[in-house]
Amino acid sequence: MASDSAPASCKVMLSKHVANRLLAEVQEGLKTLDKPPHLVGFLANNDPAARMYAEWTEKTCQENGFDYSLREVSRDDIEQAIIAANTDSNVDGIIVYYPIFNNRQDQYLQQIVDVSKDVEGLSHRYIFNMYQNIRFLDPETKRQKCILPCTPLANIKILEYLNIYNTILPYGNRLFGHTILVVNRSEVVGRPLAALLANDGACVYSVDVTGIQKFTRGDGLKKGRHEVHDLEEGKTLKDVAPLCDVVISGVPGEAYKFDTSLLREGAVCVNFSSEKNFPHEVRDKASIFVPSIGKVTIVVLLRNLLRLIQNRRMDDVKPAEATERPGTIEAV
Structure with missing residues (x-):
């Protein structure tokens, strides 16, 4: 998992390790069909x-x-x-x-x-439920899980694999105590990802060319869903990046490179752009670096397909059991 060129303090984690684990779960789900x-x-x-x-x-x-x-x-x-x-x-x-x-x-x-x-x-319906922190299509019986967009969910599965999610805490609060930076607030990935992370308890700074927003469920997670606050004018990436123990970047431009001098020592860095948002120097300060997530995104697509089949069955939850492990974001 570590790159030969990386210093001992940084682990370069390839997405195939997460994808292979999820594929094993998917194969168990297929056996029930x-x-x-x-x-x-x-x-x-x-x-x-x-x-x-x-x-x-x-x-x-x-x-x-x-x-x-x-x-x-x-x-x-x-x-x-x-x-x-x-x-x-x-x-x-x-x-x-x-x-x-x-x-x-x-x-x-x-x-x-x-x-x-x-x-x-x-x-x-899925987008509304995601932003409202409604996790089931049938909240009373909780048999039909909502489908989450593939790339945001792939990022979450990687954070689970890295044990950023604290499984000692109650389901839905397992990012409590973490401060996460998401660079890029696109409607396709960046904003949904910030919302999902905040709904799970993190304090999330969402950075885009239009400014910086803070996604949070409030002090002590008193809110049932995330709220969004614009940071005061003049605040920049330099003000929030050093506060964050996880940095996730997805800027689609080849010219963009994250300024690694702003990283908190030992931060976890994840790149979900098709471009390389982090320069090689990220390895000098990060504790874990994930250079790409594409393989996980495709497997999440297959998991979502199994979830749809399970939702249609309603009373037969075997595919759900096969594609979810205790302690993950989707296990209750």
């Missing part, structure tokens, strides 16, 4: 990154006993294609590779994916 789950991907753009993600998804599905179909359609046909898949009993899960229109029409498409097949957790 009568047939392989069928995931359908829709590609309606010429984005090389989207195609690469689709190919990566197909490869991971094939290697792990899932059925996968890539359906390439035009932008004019994507809406009806999604609607048809919603009612197709042979389709267990749907993933759409964005951007397509690169405007609010993409948000509309996210909302027409049936909630029972939305492996990405992007439909309004």
Whole structure:
């Protein structure tokens, strides 16, 4: 797990270690099913990154006993294609590779994916529940878990693996005492991640070009869900980074590099961007460095698909048991 070039004080943790552990759980879940789950991907753009993600998804599905179909359609046909898949009993899960229109029409498409097949957790009901800290579709019986967006959840699974989550504390409060920095407040990953971490008890500083926001459940975690406060004008990354024991960065620009001189000694650093946000010098101050999370994101997608199947069963929780371990964020 440690890089040969890293000093002894820093462990470079590759995401494959987390992915392999989660895949073992996924395989146990597959054993409870009568047939392989069928995931359908829709590609309606010429984005090389989207195609690469689709190919990566197909490869991971094939290697792990899932059925996968890539359906390439035009932008004019994507809406009806999604609607048809919603009612197709042979389709267990749907993933759409964005951007397509690169405007609010993409948000509309996210909302027409049936909630029972939305492996990405992007439909309004899932997003609303995530921000409101509602963890079940049926809060009274607590049998149907909400689906969380894949990349934010992958970050959380990595923090669990690193024992940042304190399993001695009650479920839902296991980040209490941690101060976490999230660089990039995109609506796709950055903001949802900050909200999820704060809902689990952390004090989160969310940094973006528009300023710095603080996500927190208040003193003593008295609030049931996170609140967001804008830091006073003039506060910068230099003011908050030294306070944080975990730094997570996802800036999509090649030119961006996190200023490692701002790191708290021994901080845990995670990069979820496709670009290298942390320079090599991060190893001089960090205790643990995770350079990428892509492999975990794909496995989380498979876990979400199993979760959807379990939700449809309602009374049969075997897939849930197989894909969740005691002490993780999703175990009760």
